[in-house]
Amino acid sequence: MMQHKWIYSKWVCGVTAGVCLWLALGLSGVRADEVRILFLGDSLTAGLGVKKNQAYPAVVAQMLRQQGYSEFRIINGGISGATTAGAASRLKWHLKAAPHVLVLALGANDGLRGLSLDTMAKNLDDTITLALENNLCVILAGMKIPPNYGPDYTRRFQQAFRDLAEKHQIPLIPFLLDKVGGVADKNQADRVHPNAAGHQQIARTVLPYIQECL
DSSP states (O other): OOOOOOOOSOOOOOSOHHHHHHHHHHHHTOOTTSEEEEEEESHHHHTTTSOGGGSHHHHHHHHHHHTTOOSEEEEEEEOTTOOSTTHHHHHHHHGGGOOSEEEEEOOHHHHHTTOOHHHHHHHHHHHHHHHHHTTOEEEEEOOOOOGGGOHHHHHHHHHHHHHHHHHHTOOEESOTTTTTTTOGGGBOTTSSSBOHHHHHHHHHHHHHHHHHHO
16 A cells, blocks of 8 residues: 655745756656645645644545555645635646646635635636646535625625636535534534544545546
């Protein structure tokens, strides 16, 4: 059984672009016979408050192994506090690892901070476009937010994910935190970030979409 590695989201290279790419591929151990699954997200994906192997991308890996998949690698591109700003540039960096599948799980912090929904949608649109141009199987994770900024903002926030999925004809996970959001025993004390049980549920929600890409 192959040993899965995690690729982290900072790389500084002071040599030419071609050599930098070669070094990045070499250090990340890219193999032609493995499927690389990239999760691009925020603290939910990074697993804030739980162990690395309890975050839902790692749990997805465990579930895939249990179902007989072996030649794959999980790339956790989660950064706590991240918004959709810079999502496309983050994906561009991760393209060095030649991922095949992208789970795009950004937007929650845009909504919680009341940021421009037009800007959020454009950031996600640019990221999806870049992924599709590089032949990735893209899965968009939808999100819901509390009605702090009024019903119109809340409605438009949720609709943005549906519109993007329809525009690009890609799978949409209606709500990444389905059966987790607002459920006390699935969340940490802050009532925002899932605990280990919550991440297990998120993995169960995400897994079927990933399997469709494999």
